[in-house]
Amino acid sequence: MSTFDFLLQGLGTAIQPMILIYALIGVTLGTAVGVLPGIGPALTVALLLPVTYGLDPAGSLIMFAGIYYGGMYGGSTTSILLNTPGESASIVTALEGNRMAKAGRGGPALATAAIGSFVAGLLATLALAFLAPHIVKLALVFGPREYFALMMLAFVTVSAAFGDSTLKGLTSLFIGLGLATVGIDGLTGQARMSFGIPQLLDGVEVTTLAVALFALGEALFVAAQTHGLADKVEAIKGSVRMTREDWRRSWPAWLRGSAIGFPIGAMPAGGADIASFLSYGTEKRMSKHPEEFGTGAIEGVAGPEAANNAAAAGTLVPLLTLGLPTTATAAIMLAGFQQFGLQPGPLLFATAPQLVWGLIASLLIANVMLLVLNLPLIRFWVLLLRIPRPWLYAGIMLFATLGTIGVNPSPVELSMLLLFGFMGYGLRLYGYPIAPVVVGLILGPMAEQQLRRALAISQGDWTTLVATPLAAALLGIAALALILPLILRLRGKGKVLSQIAGDSD
Amino acid sequence: MTGQAGTGRRPDGAAFIIAALLAVFGAVPLWDASTIPDKGGYAGIGPAAMPKVVGWALIALAATTAVGAFRGRLADVPRQNPVPLFWIGGGLVLQIALLHTIGFSLATGILFATTAAGFGKRNLVLTLPVGIGFAFVVYAIFDRLLQLNLPGGPLETLILGG
Numbered sequence: 001m002s003t004f005d006f007l008l009q010g011l012g013t014a015i016q017p018m019i020l021i022y023a024l025i026g027v028t029l030g031t032a033v034g035v036l037p038g039i040g041p042a043l044t045v046a047l048l049l050p051v052t053y054g055l056d057p058a059g060s061l062i063m064f065a066g067i068y069y070g071g072m073y074g075g076s077t078t079s080i081l082l083n084t085p086g087e088s089a090s091i092v093t094a095l096e097g098n099r100m101a102k103a104g105r106g107g108p109a110l111a112t113a114a115i116g117s118f119v120a121g122l123l124a125t126l127a128l129a130f131l132a133p134h135i136v137k138l139a140l141v142f143g144p145r146e147y148f149a150l151m152m153l154a155f156v157t158v159s160a161a162f163g164d165s166t167l168k169g170l171t172s173l174f175i176g177l178g179l180a181t182v183g184i185d186g187l188t189g190q191a192r193m194s195f196g197i198p199q200l201l202d203g204v205e206v207t208t209l210a211v212a213l214f215a216l217g218e219a220l221f222v223a224a225q226t227h228g229l230a231d232k233v234e235a236i237k238g239s240v241r242m243t244r245e246d247w248r249r250s251w252p253a254w255l256r257g258s259a260i261g262f263p264i265g266a267m268p269a270g271g272a273d274i275a276s277f278l279s280y281g282t283e284k285r286m287s288k289h290p291e292e293f294g295t296g297a298i299e300g301v302a303g304p305e306a307a308n309n310a311a312a313a314g315t316l317v318p319l320l321t322l323g324l325p326t327t328a329t330a331a332i333m334l335a336g337f338q339q340f341g342l343q344p345g346p347l348l349f350a351t352a353p354q355l356v357w358g359l360i361a362s363l364l365i366a367n368v369m370l371l372v373l374n375l376p377l378i379r380f381w382v383l384l385l386r387i388p389r390p391w392l393y394a395g396i397m398l399f400a401t402l403g404t405i406g407v408n409p410s411p412v413e414l415s416m417l418l419l420f421g422f423m424g425y426g427l428r429l430y431g432y433p434i435a436p437v438v439v440g441l442i443l444g445p446m447a448e449q450q451l452r453r454a455l456a457i458s459q460g461d462w463t464t465l466v467a468t469p470l471a472a473a474l475l476g477i478a479a480l481a482l483i484l485p486l487i488l489r490l491r492g493k494g495k496v497l498s499q500i501a502g503d504s505d
Numbered sequence: 506m507t508g509q510a511g512t513g514r515r516p517d518g519a520a521f522i523i524a525a526l527l528a529v530f531g532a533v534p535l536w537d538a539s540t541i542p543d544k545g546g547y548a549g550i551g552p553a554a555m556p557k558v559v560g561w562a563l564i565a566l567a568a569t570t571a572v573g574a575f576r577g578r579l580a581d582v583p584r585q586n587p588v589p590l591f592w593i594g595g596g597l598v599l600q601i602a603l604l605h606t607i608g609f610s611l612a613t614g615i616l617f618a619t620t621a622a623g624f625g626k627r628n629l630v631l632t633l634p635v636g637i638g639f640a641f642v643v644y645a646i647f648d649r650l651l652q653l654n655l656p657g658g659p660l661e662t663l664i665l666g667g
Contacts, residue, residue, distance in 0.1 A: 050653060051651055167569055167570065167573065170566060171570070174562045175530070177559045178530060178531075178534055178559045181534055181555055181556045185552035190553075192534075192553075223592075224587065224590055225585070390620075390625055391621065394632070397620040401613060402643060402647065406654070409605070411601055414597075414604070418597045421594075422594065425590070429580075429585070452551075452554075453548075455548035455549055459549075
């Protein structure tokens with residue numbers, strides 16, 4: 001069967017009423033958390049993991065993906081109206097978008113962000129559908145050493161390649177890897193780092209760590225700032241309609257943004273935040289009105305918003321075809337798959353084609369839902385921005401602890417939540433990135449197992465790791481991605497890299 | 506790295522504290538790995554290998570951080586106000602301690618109120634009942650409707666029955 005047939009079959013799954021409801025819940029929640037500053041899609045999916053334990057796997061996963069897409073849409077609203085990005089991938093949107101809102105052009109800015117997200121989401125989801133089967137075919141010949149090499153590449157790009165310090169990125173990554181060694185070794189059953197505490201034998205729950213770092217750490221950080229952040233919500237003046245001129249200037253930016261975002265998401269090269277920064281730079285260079293940048297250029301909103309949605313869809317390529325998460329949200333979605341006993345990867349396309357294609361097709365439908373939620377209903381979402389901070393964060397803390405208590409109400413688990421929460425505050429305070437910790441926790445044991453399998457197959461011969469051209473090339477790229485930024489920073493060119501620093505999602 | 510609020514004015518000192526914490530965090534897996542009987546089997550490396558790699562890496566990172574602390578600032582840290590940290594942290598400690606005796610709604614209501622207090626809303630007479638009510642609604646939805654197993658207490662038993 002061709003991709004097209006699979007996609008049609010998937011649409012058959014996706015238009016079942018229950019699945020539609022899951023998708024609708026997902027995109028609504030996603031938009032809400034995207035709009036609210038301080039919480040992002042990674043945290044929301046982590047919170048929902050325990051809740052969906054008893055629900056339908058396909059529906060839950062569709063809901064998670066809807067949250068991811070919705071977060072990318074909703075984040076732009078906050079950036080444009082509040083100048084505080086709702087999530088990390090919308091930081092650049094604030095640059096031009098908030099200027100437009102201040103100049104009374106908030107409506108068109110929101111419109112170009114929403115329509116751009118729609119165009120990019122549609123194109124990138126289709127690209128995902130047509131690319132995935134090819135990567136699956138390729139992945140079937142992957143052995144442990146290729147997977148190990150891929151994971152090394154993912155480690156490097158998540159932690160060291162971008163951001164303002166290789167040292168800080170690697171430190172975060174190794175904290176995650178250290179936490180990953182807690183529990184029972186997957187290959188031999190040996191207990192490690194458990195210190196005789198039975199609850200530690202299960203290891204550190206991804207939910208607990210993600211909730212602690214993203215929700216608790218963020219709440220502590222925001223609360224401890226001595227001078228309150230002055231928030232001024234810009235009202236949407238006039239209509240959200242774009243003029244003919246706006247359309248003419250937005251179209252190429254949407255397409256360029258999609259073209260930049262999708263490959264960045266699809267390769268283990270970082271997440272949506274990096275894509276949006278690159279897109280902003282491109283638009284600035286290619287614009288016929290460079291003088292408008294900094295004062296509210298519509299291309300500067302259209303491009304990055306398209307890019308971050310395309311990248312979100314792109315990260316689903318390695319996640320679904322290889323089981324390789326490249327962002328924090330993808331890492332937690334992987335935990336979601338595993339919760340239902342599903343292992344994403346080439347086999348999943350063979351064993352559960354209905355689920356995979358249903359998921360991909362649902363994303364097309366979710367995209368349409370999101371356009372409706374974010375254009376005609378935009379004024380409703382703006383109300384969320386008016387929730388006072390004490391109530392908002394009190395509610396976030398309630399749901400944050402609910403997630404952990406739901407998984408495991410033991411004092412040990414909750415104490416870990418408290419400890420990691422303060423660790424998250426410390427990381428944030430001193431500028432350590434958060435995502436590598438989460439990715440390290442979930443990818444660490446996988447990389448270790450692949451390495452030990454590869455070595456067991458070769459009977460302890462380490463040269464096996466570079467014995468195939470593909471594995472050698474991947475490891476080579478990983479080494480380059482580690483060393484090149486180091487050299488750039490030594491030469492004082494690190495500014496570019498820290499500009500495209502990822503923060504959370 | 507845990508809530509070193511007071512060190513915000515001396516970032517270099519903070520870098521040394523971070524380096525020390527990293528070194529400790531690196532030493533723990535090394536010590537633990539030394540207690541694991543490491544039979545490599547066919548692979549040549551066993552369950553103790555990964556903790557060793559992580560442990561030495563963390564110690565190396567700690568050393569690099571300490572060296573860097575002599576040369577310059579680790580980060581420009583804005584002045585921190587420690588009071589909210591005590592409110593929120595204290596609320597969490599209370600929740601953990603009381604969860605199994607007074608139940609989810611009451612314990613989480615306390616956390617809700619202390620968090621609001623940490624963000625400047627100190628009116629506990631208002632925030633505590635709101636928090637308990639909100640937590641109770643959440644309990645009813647998630648425990649009774651969504652089959653999530655949350656610890657109940659007297660309040661839950663009284664209103665919803667055992």
